[in-house]
Amino acid sequence: MAQSPYAPSAVASIPAEVQQMAAYSQLGNFKKEYQPSFTNPLAIIGILIGSIVLDIAVLVALITFTGYLFYYLLIVPVLVLIWAINALKHYNWRIYLFNEGYIHARGSQLELFRWDQIQAVYVNVTRSRSRVNMNFQVRRGDGALWKYGSAIKGHSELGAQVQEAVTRVQLPRVIEAFNSGAQIPFGRLNVNGQGINDGKKIIPWDQIGTIEMNQGKVAVRQNGRLLTLSSIKASEVPNFNLLMSLVQYVVSRRQPQAYPQY
Incomplete structure (x- = not known):
């Protein structure tokens, strides 16, 4: 007899139609449900x-x-x-997170988001003394765009989970495309074998350490200094987490290997 991918307590909390869609779409194990702060x-x-x-x-x-x-x-x-x-x-929104994607329920309407069908994730991070807040948008391959913010409890945690999962799925093929000589677009930024360019200037790889968010803007760490690209907001860059991972991969390959001395 096939074993259910859900724990008994999890099954009880997931509507039958959501379970059916998850099983049919092979979303894997159920992880967590997210819902609004006010549901009445x-x-x-x-x-x-x-x-x-x-x-x-x-x-x-x-x-x-x-x-x-x-x-x-x-x-x-x-x-x-x-x-x-x-x-x-948002009162009737429910987001059911699985290993291979999530299902967004709005009342009886269900929307499927598999990680391999998501085209882009846009993230807007704001920081205060007490917390980090992350609003984010998800664009599916068919063009559908959904926005998630403070109306959903745990939206920052959900955003981090979505970013990490999409990066995990997309990074191998992005690396393969980069290694084949292709230019990888991230909105107004492009990554290729020469470096990172914004359409106006190029920052060569030998001057790049990391790419980061700095006060909502895209910033490149060059030889220990942080250079902010003032005209480009991080929230406008699709898959910023994927961009950071790709840059980390390229920079790590360029660093000289340390060999043990005998």
């Missing part, structure tokens, strides 16, 4: 109405007792309304 539309509407009523009550009280209008309180309902619209847009 009535709760979202309740928070919206309650926040507006409370804001109006505070505003009236302040005008009554102080005679002053605090204009910044007028912004609160607008901000809450924007939040509510975004929350209502």
Whole structure:
């Protein structure tokens, strides 16, 4: 008897139609489910109405007792309304992550994303003192583009998982194409046997250590110095993680091998 690729507890949490699509598409073992912070539309509407009523009550009280209008309180309902619209847009989203891809459920509508069918991942990373936030977009081979952000709990973790998996699948064929002499495009950046170019200038391989994100921009570490390509945002570069891995591969091949002394 064939063994199920899912643990019993995992099977109970995955809808039957998702299990069927995953099995048919050979997605492998189930890893984790991601869902929005707010999954009840009535709760979202309740928070919206309650926040507006409370804001109006505070505003009236302040005008009554102080005679002053605090204009910044007028912004609160607008901000809450924007939040509510975004929350209502995502409340029925569920992302089921597997070894070989993920299934995005929006109510009864299912979208399949196999790692080998994803064309590009775009990542926007912002940092604060307390955390790193990663919003990302996934473009499938058929052109469909899906955006994931703070409405989904654990979206930064999910983004990291998607990046790593897509890189794992795409890197071998990208390396093969590079070694055959092809130029590999990453949006406005191109990688070839000479180095990295942005369409205007080329940075040769003997001046490249790594390629990184620096305050949202693409940066190349040259001979210990960090050179920021100010006109290119990292969020505009497709598969930035794949680009970093390819550069690491090329640079490591160019470094002289250390042999033991006898």
